[in-house]
Amino acid sequence: xxxxxxxxxxxxxxxxxxxxxxxxxxxxxxxxxxxxxxxxxxxxxxxxxxxxxxxxxxxxxxxxxxxxxx
Numbered sequence: 699x700x701x702x703x704x705x706x707x708x709x710x711x712x713x714x715x716x717x718x719x720x721x722x723x724x725x726x727x728x729x730x731x732x733x734x735x736x737x738x739x740x741x742x743x744x745x746x747x748x749x750x751x752x753x754x755x756x757x758x759x760x761x762x763x764x765x766x767x768x
Contacts, residue, residue: 713763713764714763714764715762716763717760718733718759718761718762719733719736719737719758719760720732720757720759720760721744721747721757722755723754729755730743737757
């Protein structure tokens with residue numbers, strides 16, 4: 699005979715995530731981050747940094763957890 703298992707625990711609710719744009723250098727160090735609708739500003743900042751430093755900077759998307767008040 700098999701012993702009845704206890705009640706099943708509810709799976710933890712997954713955290714809500716949001717998408718942001720990050721400006722990163724060649725070593726993937728995050729230089730700046732922008733909200734999702736501000737991609738043009740992120741592209742402009744990456745171009746500005748590339749011209750200023752002479753090293754490539756790029757814009758990448760990243761998922762970060764949302765704050766409780768969002």
